[in-house]
Amino acid sequence: MSSEGVDEPGWDVSPEDEIAPVVESTGRQVRLWREAAGMRVVDFGRAIGYGEDLVRKVERGARIPRADFLDRADEVLNAGGHLRAFKEDMEKARYPKKVRELKMLEERAVELLMYGNHNIHGLLQTPEYSQALFETQQPALSRDEVERGVAARAARKTIFDRSPAPALSFIQEEVTLCRPIGGRMVLRRQLEHLLEVGKLRNVSLQVMPTEREDHAGMHGLIQVLKFGDGTAVGRSDGAFNGRPVSDPKDLRILELRYGMIRAQALTPRESLAFIERALGET
Structure with a gap:
């Protein structure tokens, strides 16, 4: 996108992004915890209030999960804070x-x-x-x-x-x-x-x-x-x-x-x- 179109020019003050691997890693952890809990995608999505399609996107790293997604997933899957720990990284990745x-x-x-x-x-x-x-x-x-x-x-x-x-x-x-x-x-x-x-x-x-x-x-x-x-x-x-x-x-x-x-x-x-x-x- 051009800076004229969105008035958000690159200011070159931070190192290169490593966003994709972090998002993929988070999705992989969600999937591993879900599978360990013996839950199907559709049941897991229903339990946390999200659609099956979005859950699948998160798990394969195609969608950045929101903070409430990780909070609910952590609670439903009894992850003990391991999934909540990704919230800060995901907020950075969101933008x-x-x-x-x-x-x-x-x-x-x-x-x-x-x-x-x-x-x-x-x-x-x-x-x-x-x-x-x-x-x-x-x-x-x-x-x-x-x-x-x-x-x-x-x-x-x-x-x-x-x-x-x-x-x-x-x-x-x-x-x-x-x-x-x-x-x-x-x-x-x-x-x-x-x-x-x-x-x-x-x-x-x-x-x-x-x-x-x-x-x-x-x-x-x-x-x-x-x-x-x-x-x-x-x-x-x-x-x-x-x-x-x-x-x-x-x-x-x-x-x-x-x-x-x-x-x-x-x-x-x-x-x-x-x-x-x-x-x-x-």
């Missing part, structure tokens, strides 16, 4: 590597600058909007991939619950607020959510009108994350070949562009009024 990397950075950040010119930023999306957006991907994603993407995006929203709260600045192109991804009702709920988030004291939400003649954001998406130790990391589709950068000189270029975009966009107050009008027209 794509680049999403885990981005979440790690967002959890450290004290300030985020984010300009989106194609889609509403992932941190601002409702689950319905996220699902509809993933479903537009081509080649088409599987149901499991869509569910995994939506869950990963939801997991990142813990940033809004942090204390002390980070300073969050979002700038969205007008078109991202008008395109009815998922249909009119999905868009309405998305706009209502933006109004709620935009009123948070640590959030600055601005709209870049399409009619604006001067526009410093023609090179595409910009993201800058600043940390408490004075370091930062940033990325833009139109700079440094789309690679993440941390050199102060490179970051200065991204911050300069972002500052110009922010000055050219509507003010936060004007932007909330704009979103309210868009909601009334939807």
Whole structure:
């Protein structure tokens, strides 16, 4: 998936994944404990409240089991905590590597600058909007991939619950607020959510009108994350070949562009009024 499509670029801060072997190993342990208990797949699935097909997928490593699956399996199979012990690994495996990397950075950040010119930023999306957006991907994603993407995006929203709260600045192109991804009702709920988030004291939400003649954001998406130790990391589709950068000189270029975009966009107050009008027209 492209970063423009899902606004989750790879930040290259962790080693290569070893997810598949861990998932396969977990599934194999579930099967061994089930067989040791003398339970058929269909009976085991019924006992833990999951379908036979999903159980078979978990056992062959084709589906990542959720925490409640492992909890129920551990209890029903009297595994003594051996299956529950896989929950942390499975939570890590549930989300794509680049999403885990981005979440790690967002959890450290004290300030985020984010300009989106194609889609509403992932941190601002409702689950319905996220699902509809993933479903537009081509080649088409599987149901499991869509569910995994939506869950990963939801997991990142813990940033809004942090204390002390980070300073969050979002700038969205007008078109991202008008395109009815998922249909009119999905868009309405998305706009209502933006109004709620935009009123948070640590959030600055601005709209870049399409009619604006001067526009410093023609090179595409910009993201800058600043940390408490004075370091930062940033990325833009139109700079440094789309690679993440941390050199102060490179970051200065991204911050300069972002500052110009922010000055050219509507003010936060004007932007909330704009979103309210868009909601009334939807």
